[in-house]
Amino acid sequence: MVKDVAETEIVLSAHGLHKSYKNMQALTDFSFEMRAGEIIGLLGPNGAGKTTAMRILSTIFPPDRGDFSVMGIPHTRREEIRALIGVLPESMGFPMYMTGEEYLTYMGRLYGRSPQNAEAKSMELLTLFGLADAADSRITTYSRGMRQRLGIARTFINDPKILFLDEPTLGFDPKGQQEMLQVVKDAAMVNRVAVVISSHQLEVVEEICSQVLILNKGHLVAAGKVSDIKQKIPASPACRIEVSSETMDKALAILAQMDDVKVERNPNRQNEILISMQKDGTNTVSRILQSLIQAGVLVEALTKESVSLSDAFLSMIEEVQA
Amino acid sequence: MKTNGKQPGWMVVLSTEARHLWLGRQGPLLLLIFSLFLSIYTTLVALDPEMNVLSPRSMTNVALQATILVGILVALLLTANAISGERDQRSLESLMLTPLPRGQIAVGKFLATLSLWLGMIPIAIPYIVLVAKSTSLVPQAILLLIFLGSLLVMLCAGIGILISSFASSNLVSFTASFTTILLLAAPTQLPTSVKELPAVNWFIIFNPITAIAKFQAGILDGAVWNQELGLLISPILLLILIVALGPAFLNRRLSLQGGFEQ
Numbered sequence: 001m002v003k004d005v006a007e008t009e010i011v012l013s014a015h016g017l018h019k020s021y022k023n024m025q026a027l028t029d030f031s032f033e034m035r036a037g038e039i040i041g042l043l044g045p046n047g048a049g050k051t052t053a054m055r056i057l058s059t060i061f062p063p064d065r066g067d068f069s070v071m072g073i074p075h076t077r078r079e080e081i082r083a084l085i086g087v088l089p090e091s092m093g094f095p096m097y098m099t100g101e102e103y104l105t106y107m108g109r110l111y112g113r114s115p116q117n118a119e120a121k122s123m124e125l126l127t128l129f130g131l132a133d134a135a136d137s138r139i140t141t142y143s144r145g146m147r148q149r150l151g152i153a154r155t156f157i158n159d160p161k162i163l164f165l166d167e168p169t170l171g172f173d174p175k176g177q178q179e180m181l182q183v184v185k186d187a188a189m190v191n192r193v194a195v196v197i198s199s200h201q202l203e204v205v206e207e208i209c210s211q212v213l214i215l216n217k218g219h220l221v222a223a224g225k226v227s228d229i230k231q232k233i234p235a236s237p238a239c240r241i242e243v244s245s246e247t248m249d250k251a252l253a254i255l256a257q258m259d260d261v262k263v264e265r266n267p268n269r270q271n272e273i274l275i276s277m278q279k280d281g282t283n284t285v286s287r288i289l290q291s292l293i294q295a296g297v298l299v300e301a302l303t304k305e306s307v308s309l310s311d312a313f314l315s316m317i318e319e320v321q322a
Numbered sequence: 323m324k325t326n327g328k329q330p331g332w333m334v335v336l337s338t339e340a341r342h343l344w345l346g347r348q349g350p351l352l353l354l355i356f357s358l359f360l361s362i363y364t365t366l367v368a369l370d371p372e373m374n375v376l377s378p379r380s381m382t383n384v385a386l387q388a389t390i391l392v393g394i395l396v397a398l399l400l401t402a403n404a405i406s407g408e409r410d411q412r413s414l415e416s417l418m419l420t421p422l423p424r425g426q427i428a429v430g431k432f433l434a435t436l437s438l439w440l441g442m443i444p445i446a447i448p449y450i451v452l453v454a455k456s457t458s459l460v461p462q463a464i465l466l467l468i469f470l471g472s473l474l475v476m477l478c479a480g481i482g483i484l485i486s487s488f489a490s491s492n493l494v495s496f497t498a499s500f501t502t503i504l505l506l507a508a509p510t511q512l513p514t515s516v517k518e519l520p521a522v523n524w525f526i527i528f529n530p531i532t533a534i535a536k537f538q539a540g541i542l543d544g545a546v547w548n549q550e551l552g553l554l555i556s557p558i559l560l561l562i563l564i565v566a567l568g569p570a571f572l573n574r575r576l577s578l579q580g581g582f583e584q
Contacts, residue, residue, distance in 0.1 A: 060418060060578055083421040093412025097346060109334045110420040154416065 009035045011162055011194045012057070016066035019052050026052040028218045030066070034162070034194050039184070041205035041226075042198040043313055044215035050198045051090050053215065054164050057196070058087045071161060083111065086155030090166040090198075092147075096140040100131055100150050103139060104157055111158040118157075125153040128183065130176075144171035152180060156187070163187065163195045169204050181208050206309040214316055222316050230312045237277045238305040239285055244298040245271050251297045258291070260284060271300070331422035335430025340437050343400070349438055352396050356442055359392055360449040382454040382463050383542045387535065389446045390471045391507075394478045396442070397435055398499050401482030404431040406495035406580065415578055424576040425569030432483050439475045443468060462541055470534050477530055477557055478503055480564035487572055490580035506531040530557035 012034040019027040027049040034040055042050050055061045057068060059078040067074065070081045094103060101122050108118030126135045129149040134142065142150065148171040155163055163184070169177045185208060187193040199205050205212060205226075212229055214222040222229055243251045248265075251273060255263040261284065266272035277284040285304065292299055343349040363385070376384060405428060408414035417427050447464055454463045482499045489495035509517070509525065509532045516522055526532040537553040575582060 055578070058419060060415060079421045079423060082419055085419075087419050089412075089415045089419070091412055092416060094416075095342075095408075095413050096411070097342060106334070106338050107416070107420065109329070109338075110331055110417070110422050112421070 011036050011071050012068065012196075014057065014066070014068035017053070017056055017063045017068060018065040019049075019056060019061060019063055025218050027056070027063075027215075030215075030218075030220055032213055032220070032223060034196070036161070036194055037188050037192040038211065039188050039195040039197065039209045041209035041212040042196055042215065043202065043205060043212055045317055047217070048215040049218040050215055051166060052218075054087070054090075054166055054196065054198055058082075058085055058089075058164050060089075083158060084161045085164060086158060086160035086162070087164045088151050088155050088166055088168055092151045094139045094147065094150065097138065099136050099138055100126055100142070100146075101135040103150065104154060107154055108157045113157075121157060122153075125156055128156075129153040130179070145173065145176055148172060149176075149180070152183075159191075160193060163193055164198075165195065166198045167200065168197060169199065169201055177204070184208065202308070202310040202313055212309070214313060216317050226309055229316075230309060232312065232316075237284070239275050239277070239288075240266070240301075240303045240305065241273045241275060241288070241292070241299060242269075242271050242301040243273065243292070244300060247297040248273075250295060251292055254291050254295050254297070255288065258288070261288065330426070331420070332426035332429040332433070335422070335427055336433045339431050339434035343434055343438060344441075348400075349441070352399075352438060353441055353445060356392055356396065357445055360389065360446060363388060364449045364452055378454070378457045379459065379542055382450070382457060382459050383539055385453040386450060386463055386466055386538060386542075387510075389450065389467065390474055393439055393442050393446075393471055393475045394503065397439060397475045397479040398482045398503060399496075400435040400438065401432065401479045402486050402489075402495045402499040403492060404428070404435070404483055405486040405576070406489040406492045407486075409490070409578075409580060410492045418576070418578065423569075423573045425572035428483050428487055428572050428576070429569050432479055435479050435483075436476060439472065443471065446471075459542055466538050466541060470538055473554075473557055473561065474531065474534055477561050477564070480561065480568060484564065484568060484572075487576050488580055488582060494580075503531070507535075510535045527553060528556050530560050533557055 010033050012032075014033075015031050017027055017030040018025075030049070030053055032040075042053065044050050052061070056063050056075075057070075059075065059081050063075070069075060070084055073080050073084070075081065098106065101119070104122030104125055105115070105118045108121050109115060111118075113121060123132070123135065126132050129152060131146060131149055131153065134146060139147065139150065148168070152165070152168060155165070165184070168180060168184070172180060181204065184195055184197075188195050197205060197209060209226060211225055212223070213220060214229070222232065241251070248271060252263065252265065255261060255273065255275065260278045262276040262278075264274050266274050275288065285302070289299065289302065405414065408417060418424060446467055450463050450467055451460055454460045481502060482495075485499045485502065486495045489498060506529055509522065509529065512522065517526060526536055533553045533556050537550045540550045540553070541547060
């Protein structure tokens with residue numbers, strides 16, 4: 001029996017999932033839990049096991065070992081799980097002879113909707129995803145971005161409790177990307193839909209996800225809130241200082257005398273100096289500024305760099321590979 | 323399986339696929355080609371006394387065989403593309419993600435293909451009547467067309483859809499389907515002296531396609547239907563096996579990439 005979302009909160013629970021293809025271990029001991037309304041980013045380099053994880057959790061492949069459940073339904077009851085999830089697969093294809101409306105109506109009917117209800121739902125989704133004008137056009141005439149929108153619209157056709165989105169922002173312009181992310185955020189916040197996003201665009205994950213799972217070579221190497229993941233990185237604090245071109249040489253000479261900083265001129269911006277600090281960044285920044293101003297250097301701007309999810313991701317992957 | 327008390331999933335697939343087949347270009351085009359083939363075959367070969375060296379009975383048998391063969395080829399063409407075609411255009415995953423048991427996807431596509439054979443029968447009947455009119459075989463020939471033709475088309479479509487379900491690409495599916503059917507049908511072209519060898523004779527009886535061809539030739543040669551019914555055991559058993567076990571087998575084994583590995 002499907003449990004009520006409010007009652008259980010945990011909508012997806014995976015324990016020790018393993019999957020191998022011939023001699024290659026694609027996923028090893030993958031476990032995590034997910035709550036209603038949560039948006040989780042699934043990160044990893046190519047071949048890390050993200051798509052395998054998504055396909056196991058969406059019941060396309062059975063796991064070799066381990067188990068998972070969706071809203072209390074064990075993974076062996078595949079059809080019942082599929083009725084509760086919406087999936088945007090990696091590089092999704094469509095029956096090109098159909099129109100957008102025909103396709104969504106067809107999918108809606110396969111989820112048990114009546115013809116009228118499926119048609120109404122498909123028009124609602126086409127409108128939501130900005131495809132209403134192309135509803136009667138064959139999918140073969142759609143641009144890449146339109147097909148991606150249609151693919152995401154298809155994931156909503158059954159009012160899912162969990163969404164699995166593999167590279168959802170591919171093919172979108174920045175405006176389209178923001179609109180799509182807003183739809184996903186609304187689904188999570190308003191309808192308490194849990195969302196798993198796999199993406200190489202880390203800024204998208206950082207913007208939208210509350211938690212991340214980082215996979216590498218089939219192993220889960222990090223899991224937690226985005227802020228916690230970033231804090232795990234022992235990255236040196238850094239800042240950028242922009243000085244007037246006349247005082248650039250003087251600034252470089254002063255900074256070179258400081259033991260606890262590494263300095264280099266930004267090759268891409270003429271008046272900018274990149275500074276990596278070895279110790280507590282706050283005091284060092286004050287000392288740098290004081291020294292420069294006392295020496296008569298004209299400081300035009302100072303930007304303190306923070307660790308991005310991308311830095312954290314790269315650092316973790318490099319650490320594991322080392 | 324009925325989904326939420328609405329139309330069963332396989333019927334949704336059937337109606338969508340049949341609509342595409344009949345209202346799109348594919349179905350009418352295949353029927354047109356079928357009609358042209360029968361017209362050319364009947365006028366040039368069967369009805370031209372200079373080109374026709376066979377007796378009217380044999381000619382009726384050959385015409386019937388050719389008609390059913392085209393029906394089989396068309397069914398194979400469609401079923402070989404049914405699942406592997408979705409795989410090739412990467413739309414299979416989307417179907418597999420619906421709550422529909424995977425075998426029902428194949429059932430819907432299988433039945434949609436058969437709907438075209440139902441359109442081919444009325445087109446073929448006048449040609450068969452034309453070829454058989456100088457004999458007393460018109461009723462038998464029509465019955466054989468409907469009964470044996472349907473049996474063979476269903477059988478070959480079933481084989482085609484199973485191959486398509488496990489083929490990694492359309493090319494593999496087409497090659498494997500047509501090779502299988504050609505190998506099964508090849509013994510019909512053996513000389514009579516070879517066919518009468520005991521081992522070959524047993525092979526012909528157990529091979530569903532040659533058994534049907536032998537049954538058809540026997541009936542048109544004046545045999546009584548119930549004397550030859552034993553020949554239909556292997557094709558009917560194989561069809562029952564495919565129809566009864568195929569969907570359940572595909573529910574468990576139909577995979578995204580093809581092959582037997584999940």
